[in-house]
Amino acid sequence: MSQRAALLIGKLAHAQNEWQQCSQIASKLHEYPDGNREDFISKCKNGEFDGIYALYRSNDSNPITGDFNEELLSVLPKSLKYLCHNGAGYNNIDVAACTKRGISVSSTPIAVNDATADVAIWLMLGALRNIKQSYMAVNSGNWRGKFALGHDPENKTLGILGMGGIGAAVAHRAKAFGMKIQYHNRHQLPGSEENGATYVSFDELLKTSDVLSLNLALNPSTKHIIGKEQFSAMKDGVVIVNTARGALIDEAALVEALKSGKVWTCGLDVFEEEPKIHPGLLECENAVLLPHVGTATYETQRDMEVLVLDNLKSAIKSDKLLTQVPEQKKDKTNL
Numbered sequence: 001m002s003q004r005a006a007l008l009i010g011k012l013a014h015a016q017n018e019w020q021q022c023s024q025i026a027s028k029l030h031e032y033p034d035g036n037r038e039d040f041i042s043k044c045k046n047g048e049f050d051g052i053y054a055l056y057r058s059n060d061s062n063p064i065t066g067d068f069n070e071e072l073l074s075v076l077p078k079s080l081k082y083l084c085h086n087g088a089g090y091n092n093i094d095v096a097a098c099t100k101r102g103i104s105v106s107s108t109p110i111a112v113n114d115a116t117a118d119v120a121i122w123l124m125l126g127a128l129r130n131i132k133q134s135y136m137a138v139n140s141g142n143w144r145g146k147f148a149l150g151h152d153p154e155n156k157t158l159g160i161l162g163m164g165g166i167g168a169a170v171a172h173r174a175k176a177f178g179m180k181i182q183y184h185n186r187h188q189l190p191g192s193e194e195n196g197a198t199y200v201s202f203d204e205l206l207k208t209s210d211v212l213s214l215n216l217a218l219n220p221s222t223k224h225i226i227g228k229e230q231f232s233a234m235k236d237g238v239v240i241v242n243t244a245r246g247a248l249i250d251e252a253a254l255v256e257a258l259k260s261g262k263v264w265t266c267g268l269d270v271f272e273e274e275p276k277i278h279p280g281l282l283e284c285e286n287a288v289l290l291p292h293v294g295t296a297t298y299e300t301q302r303d304m305e306v307l308v309l310d311n312l313k314s315a316i317k318s319d320k321l322l323t324q325v326p327e328q329k330k331d332k333t334n335l
């Protein structure tokens with residue numbers, strides 16, 4: 001095997017053995033478990049990582065290096081050809097700049113679908129049933145507190161914005177609750193992949209959904225895709241669920257819509273400026289909030305780490321990524 005070294009940025013919680021096995025195919029294994037952007041950049045400039053062909057990074061290691069933007073890409077060793085990312089979302093990687101620099105990028109779709117969809121359903125049911133009020137009341141010794149009735153999911157229309165892997169897993173689960181499913185993507189899916197969901201325009205989705213679930217990627221064109229104007233187009237009393245990325249929604253506009261009653265309630269796992277949460281959401285007595293834990297199960301975390309390492313091994317061995325990001329593939333995503 002030619003000189004093809006690998007670099008692990010951050011730590012692995014579940015797949016240490018699989019990483020060590022990479023030494024059978026990589027010429028050398030480098031590790032950068034902790035540090036900061038300045039230090040990482042200086043090590044790159046000093047040639048410490050010269051010869052690396054593929055690297056492992058993650059949303060969790062992003063605080064160590066900061067975003068993989070043009071600045072960082074310009075100091076990475078010229079030998080680097082593959083960036084194997086742990087995370088379904090990769091808005092902290094400038095994919096266009098990677099493409100220009102000849103670096104192929106992979107992410108972890110599929111592995112995240114079920115766990116994230118479980119959380120979306122949990123948030124939806126929690127929001128529909130006013131769970132926050134009951135939960136807070138009983139845990140503070142006030143039994144039901146200021147009790148209010150909730151809503152059944154049955155016969156409600158669930159609108160899915162972004163029918164990719166996670167959106168489809170949400171739809172599959174929601175059907176079991178008797179919901180009608182409609183969705184919007186930039187392009188309609190082939191009938192065989194719709195599984196009974198109805199394709200509607202973006203405007204129709206906003207106008208006719210009782211619950212709106214966001215399941216699309218964050219990029220410059222989807223930032224604040226839901227804001228003041230979109231909230232005003234929605235049904236009165238709509239429920240918003242977001243397990244994708246906080247910045248898809250203009251959070252200040254959401255708080256206004258909650259205050260006015262336009263949005264009845266919401267279930268959010270993601271926020272615009274994590275870990276900061278808009279005070280208006282914390283004050284909202286029926287907004288169900290989670291601290292970005294969509295994929296936080298042993299099984300899913302392990303599957304994600306293993307998938308990243310499978311990509312890395314495949315890149316080193318045969319110059320192929322298993323789950324390359326859609327922007328770099330010919331058959332681009334329609335989300």
Ligand SMILES: O=CC(=O)O
Pocket residue numbers: 059086087088089090112294295
């Ligand atoms: O948010 C989680 C992920 O991007 O995998």
